[in-house]
Amino acid sequence: MKYNKNILKAEFINRPNRFHANVIVNGEEIKVHVPNTGRCREILVPGCTVYLREENNPTRKTPYDLVAALKGDMLISIDSHIPNKVVEEALNNGKVEKLKDYTNILREKTFGKSRFDFKISKENGEEYFLEVKGVTLEDEGYCRFPDAPTERGAKHLLELVEAKKQRYGAGVMFLIQIEDVEKFSPHDERDPKFGEALRFAANNGVDIFAYSCIVTEDGIEINKPIEIIL
Structure with a gap:
């Protein structure tokens, strides 16, 4: 299945809580939603490349979901809703x-x-x-x-x-x-x-x-x- 939404590449910084992560997109630090309450500690490590799915919902506090990450050369989907x-x-x-x-x-x-x-x-x-x-x-x-x-x-x-x-x-x-x-x-x-x-x-x-x-x-x-x- 295709997401049919805009996808952005970003650099992972940290994950202050289960629901949010801080990433760098085009040189700017932003907060994004993490659609996975699991630990994902082996995947979401500082400096790793992550992929963001744009969510055009005016009621949301964050404009993107962090849906995948690179672990070495391996792309891992971390969206628990998918x-x-x-x-x-x-x-x-x-x-x-x-x-x-x-x-x-x-x-x-x-x-x-x-x-x-x-x-x-x-x-x-x-x-x-x-x-x-x-x-x-x-x-x-x-x-x-x-x-x-x-x-x-x-x-x-x-x-x-x-x-x-x-x-x-x-x-x-x-x-x-x-x-x-x-x-x-x-x-x-x-x-x-x-x-x-x-x-x-x-x-x-x-x-x-x-x-x-x-x-x-x-x-x-x-x-x-x-x-x-x-």
């Missing part, structure tokens, strides 16, 4: 092989005490709940999730197990917002309970997907499945 849009586009275009027969796609549907990102169904009425997790943490081609403890993430996995027990299809998609990656694992060092929940879900029939993305300065799209190591 994975669902990318996955929706992929589902509509049949790019997730196991899910290509699910042609009715609904967003933000509730099951039990959780609201999943997608509820998709086949023409015969067979239904499937899909949760999406954006991944930005990478080290030499090895990606992990999460980059900080997420009690909510583990809860979603256990609800997917319950959906499976009630004969729904169920899966979790780890959308890696980077192109040149090779494998994915849960980040047990940061959140052991999430890793336990993910392995429990896999052992109880929940599908685990991990897909890389093609990331450009002005867009992002799903690329291909990568190896999952649980």
Whole structure:
């Protein structure tokens, strides 16, 4: 998907809080919004090149969103609002092989005490709940999730197990917002309970997907499945 908005290159200075960063654009220091409350410490380092998406909204306090950054030569999308849009586009275009027969796609549907990102169904009425997790943490081609403890993430996995027990299809998609990656694992060092929940879900029939993305300065799209190591 293309952003269809103006994109500017900038130099990252610092991130005083979860929501804002200071950058230099054309020699001028400005404050921008960071659409990702995760740490991103391995990505947003002083002096790195970042990309800003112009947001023409008169009610905003900042005119730009910081949507991507260069880590060496690797371009990483850090916009946490984008994975669902990318996955929706992929589902509509049949790019997730196991899910290509699910042609009715609904967003933000509730099951039990959780609201999943997608509820998709086949023409015969067979239904499937899909949760999406954006991944930005990478080290030499090895990606992990999460980059900080997420009690909510583990809860979603256990609800997917319950959906499976009630004969729904169920899966979790780890959308890696980077192109040149090779494998994915849960980040047990940061959140052991999430890793336990993910392995429990896999052992109880929940599908685990991990897909890389093609990331450009002005867009992002799903690329291909990568190896999952649980």
